[in-house]
Amino acid sequence: MNRGLPLLLLIDVPQPTASAITADLAGSAEIIQSAAEGALAHTSGSPGRRRPTVVVVGETVTAPVGLVHSLRPNPADLAVVVTATPATHEKLTVLPLLFSDDVVRRVDDRKAAQLMPRAVSDLLQQLTRRRAHAAAQAAAQQQLSPGAASIGRQLGERLLGQFLTQAPIGVLMLDGDALIAWNQRAADILELREPDSVHRPVSALFPEDQRTALHHHLSDPGPYRDAEPDAVFERIRGDGTTQALRMAVQQVLDTEGRKRTLVLTEDVTDRLHAQRKLAERSIHALLTAEVAAAMTAPGPLDERLRRCVRAATNRLGADRVCVWTLNTRGELVHAVCAADGTETPDAFPCRAAQRAAAERIVTSRRPHLDIAPRSGRQQSPPSTGRDSFAGFPLISGGELLGVLSMTTRLALPGSVLATLENIADQIAVGTQQDRLLNRLREATRALERRDRGVAERL
Structure with a gap:
């Protein structure tokens, strides 16, 4: 008997499974084979203070749940692996209600020889780590208050x-x-x-x-x-x-x-991530609604575009959002811009810095992304110190109308890019409708001028 090693107790385990376990773990634990009625004798002692023990229950044990309960697993020193058969499957469904997966696991009897050694090895390592942790805390007791009374x-x-x-x-x-x-x-x-x-x-x-x-x-x-x-x-x-x-x-x-x-x-990592996702979706939904309201409102197109870029800058925390348009001669013109939530009508540094990227988007009619490498945390600045750029073409009915661009020092996840693409579509549709209305007005005025000329000649 080697009390320095963990104990691996095999209870009515078939020989092929027992051989597979022994072949893998012979040097890692003291392995004992036993019948169900003799199991308690090998797991005696105060729960939580026994040597690390993993009990493997074979498929021929008639009352596996009762046996596991009698062993009173304690996560500090005892874990159990139970072989599940069609006959015992219904009985074993109550195990998760009584014991956690850290203490008791189930293995399908048809794959026991393949899966059992890995399950047993995982539990042995877990028990060993917990025992080492407890020993480290006990050994550190004397270091807590040098020169003062011990906690006792x-x-x-x-x-x-x-x-x-x-x-x-x-x-x-x-x-x-x-x-x-x-x-x-x-x-x-x-x-x-x-x-x-x-x-x-x-x-x-x-x-x-x-x-x-x-x-x-x-x-x-x-x-x-x-x-x-x-x-x-x-x-x-x-x-x-x-x-x-x-x-x-x-x-x-x-x-x-x-x-x-x-x-x-x-x-609460997963919970906080879900909350942030929900908040992000709410922000993006509000931005989409604001852009839709701006582009369908009456008034000059430039004013409606300004409302769109202000909303995008504020909602997305961007450094700058711009709209570029194509004039009647097909030339790229910087239309409106908002930086840090405020308009900058007199100074457009992006005109020179971003024009090449905007022209590339016009030529390719495809989005252009230039995303700086990020450091570990999502909202931190780029590690290189430069901004990220995202630009989308404004296309409606096959007609290229301009470019929507954004620069930011924050991260540009896929959800933000999808929202930008969505509002680019909204701005494109609104811009095309405005141009169609203008063309219709011009055509109407031309007809009216012609009719007046005809009437004057008569």
């Missing part, structure tokens, strides 16, 4: 309490701004894998532009804090992706009467 309790479960340790939400315990304890969920969320995370400032896990607000949020326990009680802060994960965390703060006393900060941390 083990970090993790003893400091946070069993309820918070096993909570599905991340829990941090801070001494000032320094991390002194956390549960497994917080370790997963904030990637607290190293023993030297103890005493690390929690603000160091966030980018510099978030740290001042976070420090104020953590240090102000009063009811009149500037931020919301569960304010959202963003950070960059180790893989470079953005993560949004909702953090609720509560000042508490430990068993020795010392003030600690308890922080409940929830990953």
Whole structure:
């Protein structure tokens, strides 16, 4: 018996599956084969303090749910893989209601020999990581208060309490701004894998532009804090992706009467992304409605185009939005422009800077994009320091009428480009209708002049 290795207990597992597991994991765990009635003897001990154990339940076990329940899985030290057969499939449907996928998994009996070794290996690695995390916290206990009285309790479960340790939400315990304890969920969320995370400032896990607000949020326990009680802060994960965390703060006393900060941390990245998407769609819908209202309103075309570029600049946060038109001789003319939400009728720096791009769009009758490389965060300026440009031809009924262009220092995702293309179509239709009306008026005036001339000669 090698107590230094995790335990892999195979309960009534068929020999082909047992051989496949043994071939893959013989050096990673102590492997014991047992009948169902002898399983409890191999998994005895206090839940949460046993050595890491993965139990594999074979398809011949008549009451797999009852067996799993009797083993009382604890995510710190015991996980179970159950073989699902057509006969047991209905019984096993209650497992997700009793135990999470982190603790109990099901494997189809027809693919057990192929899938079981990977499922068992994943659970063994998970248990080993959790055990190493708990050991690191315990080893760091003596480093918490050099020269002062020890907390007198083990970090993790003893400091946070069993309820918070096993909570599905991340829990941090801070001494000032320094991390002194956390549960497994917080370790997963904030990637607290190293023993030297103890005493690390929690603000160091966030980018510099978030740290001042976070420090104020953590240090102000009063009811009149500037931020919301569960304010959202963003950070960059180790893989470079953005993560949004909702953090609720509560000042508490430990068993020795010392003030600690308890922080409940929830990953709301997907929720925040959905909210931003909804807000973005609302903004784009409002912009589309404003452009439609402007292009169908009475009045001179130039004034209606100005309303369109002002709306696009304001709604999209662009640095500059311009409309170029083709005159009767087919020449490209800069018509209207808005920069940072204000019109600049006397100074059009884009006339020279963007004319070549606008002429390229006229020649090709296709959109032209010149998007600068971005840094990690979506709303940050381009890493090269230059603006991005997007231009769309104004085409209606096959007739090229001009160009809609935008420059910005912000990101240009596909949703913004789609909205620009949409309002370019609206502006093109409105411009063509205005030109048709003008041609009709001119034709009417010409007829009226001819009729008057005929009448005068008579």
